[in-house]
Amino acid sequence: MAKVRVHNFTVSLDGFGAGPNQRVGHGLGDGGEQLHEWAFRTPTAGRAFGMDVSEAVEGVDDDFWKRGDEGIGATLMGRNMFGPVRGEWDSDPELADWKGWWGPEPPYHHPVVVLTHHARDPIPMEGGTTFHFVTAGLEAGLQQALDAAGGKDVRVGGGVSTVQQLLRARLIDELHVAISPVFLGSGERLFDTDYPGYDVAEMVAGDRVFHVVLRRG
């Protein structure tokens, strides 16, 4: 049966998955870009994001990053992860044509379902990614992603609110968190309660982050 998986979701030492004030140029909020420095120093993520990988090292962190792409047929994400537009899609004329953070060819290459309260037509992108906007709620959005995945697993891309809702509803099978050695002080905290029913399945020290995998019991 297809699984619902979260991978490489990075939190600070004080538990934040994004800093405050998400906006254009600072999608992860104030200070949030530090969270993913570990990933950009792996060959796989470094190449995917067009970084210089001459000093990138293979190893535990790279292996975890790669696991996030294996067997995935569709992605589910919240509207804030898709971009900085809030309210109506045309609320800011400069962002009225927003098509995600990732440029003309996003690194998904499969259907991406975006949860939102604001309807919008699907946006086909280069390379096989199409963004579909679902206003019918969490479970309807997840079902659309599962249908689109065609029997493969669904990856939950984030952000914090979306992961929390799915955990609360016990709809996530596996959640990999990378704990990054930085403090953010404020922002969006990933674990806002104890989420009963999830067990720690793996704990591994990587090169730059500590990896914890939770599985639904």
Ligand SMILES: NC(=O)c1ccc[n+]([C@@H]2O[C@H](COP(=O)([O-])OP(=O)(O)OC[C@H]3O[C@@H](n4cnc5c(N)ncnc54)[C@H](OP(=O)(O)O)[C@@H]3O)[C@@H](O)[C@H]2O)c1
């Ligand atoms: N640290 C990491 O590894 C990581 C990974 C991914 C993302 N992030 C970061 O996380 C931040 C975004 O997280 P977030 O918690 O602010 O928001 P989010 O989960 O990305 O999106 C929340 C928004 O999605 C829509 N939404 C969510 N659930 C819905 C539902 N059940 N029904 C209808 N609409 C729903 C709502 O938008 P509307 O009501 O406005 O339509 C809601 O305000 C960004 O900074 C992103 O870069 C971090």
